[in-house]
Amino acid sequence: MIAAPLVIAPSILAADFAHLADEARAVAGAADWLHVDVMDNHFVPNLTIGLPVVQSLLKASELPFDVHLMIERPARWAPSYAEAGAYNVTFHAEACADPAALAKDLRAAGSRAGLAIDRDTPVEGYLELLPHFDTLLIMTIKAGFGGQAFLPEMLAKVRAARRHVDAGHLEVRIEVDGGIAADTIAAAAAAGADAFVAGTAVYGADDPAEAVRRLRARAAAAAGGTGAAGGPEVGR
Template sequence: MTVPPPIIAPSILAADFSRLAEEVRAVEDAADWLHVDVMDNHFVPNLTIGLPVVQSLRAATKLPFDVHLMIMDPKRWAPGYADAGAYNVTFHAEACDDPVALARDLRAAGARAGLAIDRDTPIEPYLDLLPSFDTLLIMTIKAGFGGQRFIPQMLDKVRAVRQHVAAGHLDLRIEVDGGIAADTIEQAAAAGVDAFVAGTAVYGADDPAEAVHRLRGLAERAAPDA
């Protein structure tokens, strides 16, 4: 089982929003993507940032934006994030009636398309849809709040997807979000994850850039083909 080199995506949900541009620049030379959590107080109980913030932040950094939409009606809003310059736009399977059609719209708008699976959602009904996507985001917590504890049982989904990806020779990033830190990233990498969202583990560190480098090193050493 060959796994691509790891992607580390700091989540700005854990950053200091009073100095957000500075927080982003602190990881610019270390991170691969910048993870942007968009919550609408409907699909999940929390409320965070929206399209205007993403549009303004786009001018502040060269990092690719990995936008995670935890919102109702992603068909209405997702293409706007692609138009705003997002590299990858991920929406939840639970909030979309036709994920493949929305993935097609996102790709047409110039972004990569990601599908997110929440904690309590089985992966099996979505395996046949994966050729239409560039990223599969498996939540390792319940979507909607930062700072939760990693749930190792969610890695069973990762293993199932990694086998499916290998069997079908799919070009798909497997991403996890929730509780990723120095004490959890190795088991996630060993299961076949190759993109890691890290919030508190990065922005709660004295040196966020060094924290990113450390997480990448741990993931590289634990990857199945390492």
Template sequence: MTVPPPIVAPSILAADFARLADEVRAVEDAADWLHVDVMDNHFVPNLTIGLPVVQSLRGATTIPFDVHLMIEDPRRWAPGYADAGAYNVTFHAEACDDPVALAKDLRSAGAKAGLAIDRDTPIESYLELLPSFDTLLIMTIKAGFGGQRFIPHLLDKVRAARRHVETGHLDVRIEVDGGITADTIAQAAEAGADAFVAGTAVYGADDPAEAVRKLRARAEHAVTGA
């Protein structure tokens, strides 16, 4: 199995929103991406931040934004996040009737395109769409709330995606989101994931930047043994 160097993306969902800019800067020297969870209280039963906050926060850091849209009607909203400077914009397969068309729109707007698969959604019918995407995000919990327990059997989806990516020689990041900690990141890396969203494991640590570095090292060790 050939897996690219791991990417660790702290999730601001676990940060202190009263001092969000400072929380972002705390991981600036360590994080590869900054994971931004956008929830609308319709597609998922939670309400977080939207486009104005992302636009404002973009000026506070140089970390590439990995925006995860857990919203209805992503075709209406997703291009706005690309226009706001997001590096990668991921939307849910369950919320979009033409994922490939939206991926084209995002790429035309200057962003990478990501497709997210929720906990209860089979992955097989979406694998053939991967040439149109840059990232496949596989939920290892049920989308909607942070702090949930990692579900190991969902790594079967990661394994299937890794086989498909390698067989097709595709340039697609396989990202996992949900319950990623120092204890679970190795499992996800061994299954074939190469990008890892971590919330409480980073922002619950005394030193968030060091927590990011330790997570990346664990992922690297799981794949290379080094």
């Protein structure tokens, strides 16, 4: 059962990188988080932005930053994003030998801790770790590139995670990332997701803020709630 307000997190991976500060401001007042994809050309084949850009962008937006690290050696780099002021820092289970220890370090550094599960990774082996985390990010595409088509078969992981979270009365966000748009967000919400990363569906629209509102309405209708934005503390 989803009790907390839904979270819509536009992904700047789909934004105009020449005007990132303006793109962040374009969704202010509508979005809950700003999703920032960090890719290192090792864990995934793409290369995006790193810590210096995130530090600069944090100064240009009051939205809570949802940093998604698609990188090798996250234990080396992740705490720096927390220290910089990111609200939530998520790293991949596949890249980390001791996810619980890194989650503890992230919380100590001032951020929420998120665990990401890629397309080909079963979620069951990580469910018992969820008490250490604030967010479970389930990829609904293969990590590494934006603009991919949503994979509905990934919703089985969302349903399994939702059952586990509800049965354990855990305060953990179940986030989905990949192909989230007007025609897919309802299915993700119905499966139990309560945080949604949307890239081209937001930044490919003429009015990004209005696109966020429409996505929220669709998700809320499917989840049976209002979906109202909850501000920075919506992460719980």
